[in-house]
Amino acid sequence: MTPRSATPAATTLPARRTRYLTRVAAFACAAVLTLCAPLADAWGPEGHAIVADIAQQHLDPAAAAQVRTLLGVEGLQRLDQISSWADGNRKERPHTGSWHYVDIPLHANSYVPARDCARNNCVIAQISHFAQVLADRSAAPAARLEALKWVVHFVGDVHQPLHAEDDDDKGGNTVQVQFFGRGSNLHAVWDGGVLRHALGLVPGPNYSFDHAAVQAAAMRLDEAISPADRTAWSAIGGLPALYHQTVSWAGESHTLARDVAYAHLDGRNQAGWSQRYQDLAWPVTRTRLQQGGVRLAAVLNELLGG
Numbered sequence: 001m002t003p004r005s006a007t008p009a010a011t012t013l014p015a016r017r018t019r020y021l022t023r024v025a026a027f028a029c030a031a032v033l034t035l036c037a038p039l040a041d042a043w044g045p046e047g048h049a050i051v052a053d054i055a056q057q058h059l060d061p062a063a064a065a066q067v068r069t070l071l072g073v074e075g076l077q078r079l080d081q082i083s084s085w086a087d088g089n090r091k092e093r094p095h096t097g098s099w100h101y102v103d104i105p106l107h108a109n110s111y112v113p114a115r116d117c118a119r120n121n122c123v124i125a126q127i128s129h130f131a132q133v134l135a136d137r138s139a140a141p142a143a144r145l146e147a148l149k150w151v152v153h154f155v156g157d158v159h160q161p162l163h164a165e166d167d168d169d170k171g172g173n174t175v176q177v178q179f180f181g182r183g184s185n186l187h188a189v190w191d192g193g194v195l196r197h198a199l200g201l202v203p204g205p206n207y208s209f210d211h212a213a214v215q216a217a218a219m220r221l222d223e224a225i226s227p228a229d230r231t232a233w234s235a236i237g238g239l240p241a242l243y244h245q246t247v248s249w250a251g252e253s254h255t256l257a258r259d260v261a262y263a264h265l266d267g268r269n270q271a272g273w274s275q276r277y278q279d280l281a282w283p284v285t286r287t288r289l290q291q292g293g294v295r296l297a298a299v300l301n302e303l304l305g306g
């Protein structure tokens with residue numbers, strides 16, 4: 001039960017800042033892939049789009065109508081058009097960098113808000129905050145649309161195992177690995193490397209991607225969800241319970257990071273490791289995308305339903 005260390009907030013701030021800058025650098029590198037090879041696998045939009053596409057399939061009629069109205073404020077039609085907005089706008093909103101993850105120490109057994117989410121600067125607190133704005137029918141449509149963008153993105157983020165841990169390595173960003181012949185890092189492998197390898201996706205610059213290919217992949221993943229899993233994952237228990245649900249989702253991610261992502265790094269620079277790691281990581285990634293999609297639909301149905 002003893003956490004690896006109860007890191008004081010004062011010492012985590014520089015690390016978080018560096019981690020944020022690393023991700024900003026990754027964003028900048030999206031436009032200059034050849035100059036930034038080690039970061040070329042860094043955050044891509046496909047995982048968020050898959051979560052959004054699965055959710056879109058399962059909105060109830062009232063929630064779907066509200067989503068349509070809110071997206072219409074900016075002439076948009078689909079949730080996958082907004083699912084990476086939160087990453088694309090980090091440069092203009094540097095204070096939002098830490099909203100995308102929660103730094104639960106890798107060897108801690110549970111989430112401790114005072115340690116892991118000081119001043120509400122973590123994904124768990126931000127999902128609840130923006131859920132309230134989204135659910136407020138008296139709020140301005142533009143504000144509710146922005147809240148929708150955050151919620152769609154953050155429900156995806158909290159399901160990514162390496163967005164719910166830190167091992168004094170910026171959430172795996174400083175753990176260098178050779179993944180299928182390319183220099184990468186552990187965080188990037190889980191952000192995009194594994195799913196791109198499994199689904200045959202190639203990222204474009206500036207968060208662009210092949211929407212048709214990603215939507216087709218999302219539909220395949222959606223159809224593979226068993227009725228029992230779909231029912232279990234849809235049970236979010238109402239808006240007041242959402243905070244506890246997000247803590248639970250982050251806890252699942254944290255356990256997967258510790259027991260899968262970090263537990264199989266031995267031999268990571270030797271031949272054959274990438275495929276062995278892929279074989280372990282893809283089933284986990286696939287399930288997390290499926291859970292993220294089903295749960296995002298449940299959240300939106302709860303917040304926007306009739």
Ligand SMILES: [Zn+2]
Pocket residue numbers: 086087100153157
């Ligand atoms: Zn994010």
